[in-house]
Amino acid sequence: MENIIDYLKAERSQEWRNEIRKSMKTKERTSKVRASMPEADPEVRNKSNVEVNTGLDKDIAILEAQRCIDCPTPTCIDGCPVGIYIPKFIKKIEVGDFLAAASVLKETNGLPAVCGRVCPQEKQCEASCFYTLKLNKPPVAIGYLERFAADYERNSGKATVPEVAGSSKVKVAVVGSGPAGLAASGDLAKLGYDVTVFEALHEIGGVLKYGIPEFRLPNDIVDFEIENLRKMGVKFRNNFLVGKTASFEDLKADGFEAFFVGSGAGLPRFMNIPGENYNGIFSSNEYLTRVNLMNAANPEFDTPVISGKNVAVIGGGNTAMDSVRTAKRLGAKRAMIIYRRSEEEMPARVEEVKHAKEEGIEFMNLHNPLEYYADETGRVKSAKIQKMKLGEPDASGRRRPIPIEGSEFVVDVDTVVVSVGVSPNPIVPASLSKLEITDWGTIVVDKDTMQSSTMPEIFAGGDIVRGGATVILAMGDGRKAAAGMHKYIQEKTKAN
Amino acid sequence: MSKILEKEFFSENVAKIVLLAPEIARSRKPGHFVIIKIGDKGERVPLTIASSDDEKGSITLVVQKVGVTSAKLLKLEVGDEVTDVVGPLGKATHIEKVGTVLCAGGGVGVAPLMPIVEGFKKAGNRVITVLAARTKDLVILEEQMRKYSDEVIIMTDDGTYGRQGLVTQGMEEVIKREKVDMSVIIGPAIMMKFGALTTKKYNIKTYVSLNTIMVDGTGMCGACRVSVGGKTRFVCVDGPEFDAHQVDFGQMMMRMGAYKDQEYAAYQKYLGTLETVA
Numbered sequence A: 001m002e003n004i005i006d007y008l009k010a011e012r013s014q015e016w017r018n019e020i021r022k023s024m025k026t027k028e029r030t031s032k033v034r035a036s037m038p039e040a041d042p043e044v045r046n047k048s049n050v051e052v053n054t055g056l057d058k059d060i061a062i063l064e065a066q067r068c069i070d071c072p073t074p075t076c077i078d079g080c081p082v083g084i085y086i087p088k089f090i091k092k093i094e095v096g097d098f099l100a101a102a103s104v105l106k107e108t109n110g111l112p113a114v115c116g117r118v119c120p121q122e123k124q125c126e127a128s129c130f131y132t133l134k135l136n137k138p139p140v141a142i143g144y145l146e147r148f149a150a151d152y153e154r155n156s157g158k159a160t161v162p163e164v165a166g167s168s169k170v171k172v173a174v175v176g177s178g179p180a181g182l183a184a185s186g187d188l189a190k191l192g193y194d195v196t197v198f199e200a201l202h203e204i205g206g207v208l209k210y211g212i213p214e215f216r217l218p219n220d221i222v223d224f225e226i227e228n229l230r231k232m233g234v235k236f237r238n239n240f241l242v243g244k245t246a247s248f249e250d251l252k253a254d255g256f257e258a259f260f261v262g263s264g265a266g267l268p269r270f271m272n273i274p275g276e277n278y279n280g281i282f283s284s285n286e287y288l289t290r291v292n293l294m295n296a297a298n299p300e301f302d303t304p305v306i307s308g309k310n311v312a313v314i315g316g317g318n319t320a321m322d323s324v325r326t327a328k329r330l331g332a333k334r335a336m337i338i339y340r341r342s343e344e345e346m347p348a349r350v351e352e353v354k355h356a357k358e359e360g361i362e363f364m365n366l367h368n369p370l371e372y373y374a375d376e377t378g379r380v381k382s383a384k385i386q387k388m389k390l391g392e393p394d395a396s397g398r399r400r401p402i403p404i405e406g407s408e409f410v411v412d413v414d415t416v417v418v419s420v421g422v423s424p425n426p427i428v429p430a431s432l433s434k435l436e437i438t439d440w441g442t443i444v445v446d447k448d449t450m451q452s453s454t455m456p457e458i459f460a461g462g463d464i465v466r467g468g469a470t471v472i473l474a475m476g477d478g479r480k481a482a483a484g485m486h487k488y489i490q491e492k493t494k495a496n
Numbered sequence B: 001m002s003k004i005l006e007k008e009f010f011s012e013n014v015a016k017i018v019l020l021a022p023e024i025a026r027s028r029k030p031g032h033f034v035i036i037k038i039g040d041k042g043e044r045v046p047l048t049i050a051s052s053d054d055e056k057g058s059i060t061l062v063v064q065k066v067g068v069t070s071a072k073l074l075k076l077e078v079g080d081e082v083t084d085v086v087g088p089l090g091k092a093t094h095i096e097k098v099g100t101v102l103c104a105g106g107g108v109g110v111a112p113l114m115p116i117v118e119g120f121k122k123a124g125n126r127v128i129t130v131l132a133a134r135t136k137d138l139v140i141l142e143e144q145m146r147k148y149s150d151e152v153i154i155m156t157d158d159g160t161y162g163r164q165g166l167v168t169q170g171m172e173e174v175i176k177r178e179k180v181d182m183s184v185i186i187g188p189a190i191m192m193k194f195g196a197l198t199t200k201k202y203n204i205k206t207y208v209s210l211n212t213i214m215v216d217g218t219g220m221c222g223a224c225r226v227s228v229g230g231k232t233r234f235v236c237v238d239g240p241e242f243d244a245h246q247v248d249f250g251q252m253m254m255r256m257g258a259y260k261d262q263e264y265a266a267y268q269k270y271l272g273t274l275e276t277v278a
Ligand SMILES: Cc1cc2nc3c(=O)[nH]c(=O)nc-3n(C[C@H](O)[C@H](O)[C@H](O)COP(=O)(O)OP(=O)(O)OC[C@H]3O[C@@H](n4cnc5c(N)ncnc54)[C@H](O)[C@@H]3O)c2cc1C
Pocket: A118, A119, A120, A175, A176, A177, A178, A179, A180, A181, A198, A199, A200, A201, A205, A206, A207, A208, A211, A212, A240, A241, A242, A243, A262, A263, A264, A265, A266, A288, A318, A319, A320, A322, A349, A425, A427, A428, A461, A462, A463, A464, A468, A469, A470, A471, A472, A474
C-alpha cells in the first residue's frame, strides 16, 4: 500500500512534528522508564465491579508519549490490524492536544476506548515497536495512550462524530453487532450507505457486552461508541435473528444490496466428560451472560445465577480469566483455574493473568478434569482431576499436554465453568445453502475483500471467519469488508 | 417492543396473549418458539408460538403462570408493550403424512401442541388428541383441538371432566384399539417421560418437545443442554423436539430444578411487592 507509506511520510514531515521531534534528544527519550498503569487495590476490586485499570493521568501520558521517537518507518503500525497512525496520535499527546490525538485514532478505529483496554497489545502494536524490536526495552505503552486519548475525549464532552459522505439510498445490512459488525457499520456509514445492523440479542455490542466483564470494559464505554454510530445514521435492530426472523432472501426483497456477516463464534464447546451436565456446571458464555448481560448477581434483576464457594474454571484463555475473576467477585472462597498446559502456553493476555493472581485466583496449571460428581439433587460437588506434563510441540506449535497416569485426585467444587473454546455460530451458515464453509464451520472469504467465495453479495469477518480471535482482528476484518462491499456495489451499479 | 393486541384467560392461571410481531408471524412454522423479556431487569423466557396471523402480523402465546416472568406477562393489559420478543427460534416440527398420529398434551403443553395437531391434520393424517389436566377448569383449547382432531379424549386427575385417569391411560386405550403410526407428547417433563415409556412398549415413533431452562435461545450459552441418545444437545437450536425414546428425562428434570430455590424466593418476593402496591 504505497499511498499509505507516502501519506505517513508527508504527515511526519509536517512542521509541528519536526519541531516536537527536535525538542528532545533521542537518548533522553529512550532512557525514560515506561509508564505503569495505576490499578484499583486488588483486595477492594475483587469484591466489586470497579474497573481494574484506572487510566493514566495527563502528566504521565505526556511523559510516556515522549518515549516514542517518531520513527521514520513506524513498524508499530504494521502490528495494528486497523492501521492506527500511531506516532501521529502519540505526538499529539506529547504536545498536549488530546482531542486532536483522539481524532487521529478515530480516522481508522471506531472503538479506541475499547481497544485501548482489551487489545493484546503485547502481541500486536507493542510487539512491533522499535523499542521491542531493536532496543530490547519495554515498548511504548501504545495501548495505555490510546485509552487515555479516547477517555479524555469522551469525558471532555467535546467528542466529535466522524463525517459521513452525502447519504446514498443504497441499503446494506450488517449481521451481528460485535466489534466486526460495529467496525464495518462505521465505515459503511462514512461512505454514505444506509446501514442497518441486525442483532439477535436485546443488547447491542456482542461479546463486548455479554462476554467481557464490567471490571475490564465498562458497558458505558461500549454504549458511548454505539451512540456515535447512531449519530452517524447507523440503524440498529435488536431482537432480530437473521436467518430466522427474516431470511437473507426476505432482506434482499426489502432492498438490502450487500451483507456483512459478523455473527461471531457463539457456540460453546464442552469436554464431553462424565457428569458435565450436572447443575452448577456452566459454559463460560452462560456464566458471563447471566452476570454481564442479565445482571444476575444483582437481586433487582430477575435472572438467577449460582454463586459458588468453590469455583473451578477450566481453561487458560481470556474467557477463563474473566470467568474466574467474576466468580471471585461473586463471593467465591476459592476460585481456581484448571489449565492443562503451563502458564507459558496460556492464550490469555499477560495482564489478565497478572491481575488474576493479584486478586487471589489459584492456578492449577498442568491439570485437567476427568469427571464430575454430584449430590443427591444433581448439583456438582466435586471433580476428579488429573495431572499433566508437557511433551513435544503439536501442530499449533505449543507443547502437547500428556496425562500422568495414576496422578488423579478429587477436589471439592460447587460451581464449574467450562471455558475450553467456542465454535462458529451455525445459524447463518445453516440458512444459506450456497455459502462455502470450512469443516470447522467458518465462512470462506477472500482475505483482502472479505467477500464470500460463493455468494458475491455476502461478506464476512471476525470470529465467524477466524473461529476465534481478538476484538481488533474482528474490527480489521470489518473495515476491510466495508471497503470490499463499497467496491462490489460500485461495480454492480456501473454494470447496470 | 411488541404491543399486546388481545388477552383472554382460559383459567385462573392460563391466558392467551396475542402480540404484534409481523416479521415473526411471517416466518414462523409449527414447533417454533419466541423468547420474551419484560422490562430492563427482566429475564429471558421461552414461549411457544401457538398460532399466528400473517395478515394482522400477530402471534399468539398461551402462558401459564408459574413464576415471576409469567406472572408479569399475565399482568400486562391490551395496549401494553412487551419489551423484547425474539424469534422464531428452534427447529420447526417435521410434518408429513404418516397415517394415524396420536397427540397428547398435558397442562400448558396443550398450547405448543395446537399448531402441531393442526399441521398434521392439514397434511392429511388421522389425528387423535388426548388432553390431560388436573381438573375441569384447567382443560384449555378444547374447542380449537376439536377443530383439527378426528377425536379428542379428555382425561382429568379428579374425574371432574372427560374421564378420570392419567394421560397414559387415554393413550394406551387408543393404541390398543387401532394402529398408531406416530405420537407427539407435550407437557410437564414427568408426563412426557411416562408417555414415552407407554409408546415405547408398542414401538411407536414418538416426539416430545422439551421445555428446558434457556437464556439466549440461539445456541450461545448451553443452559438448555440435555442428553439425547447419549449425546449432549442444545434444545434451543437442535430442538425443541426430540425422539422421545432417546431423551434422558431424569437428567432433564434435574436440570430444570437448578434454580428452584431462587425462583421460588423471587416469586414470593414479587407477590410481596404486589401486595404492598395493592
Ligand atoms: C469472555 C471473553 C473475553 C475476551 N477478551 C478479549 C480481550 O481481552 N481482548 C480481545 O482482543 N479479545 C477478547 N475476546 C475475543 C473477542 O471478544 C472476539 O474475538 C470478538 O468479540 C469477535 O467479534 P465478532 O464481531 O466477530 O463477534 P461477536 O463479538 O461474537 O459478536 C457477534 C454478534 O452477532 C450476533 N449474532 C449471531 N448470529 C446472528 C444472526 N444470525 N443474526 C443477528 N445477530 C447475530 C451475536 O448475538 C453477537 O452479538 C474475548 C472473548 C470472550 C468471550
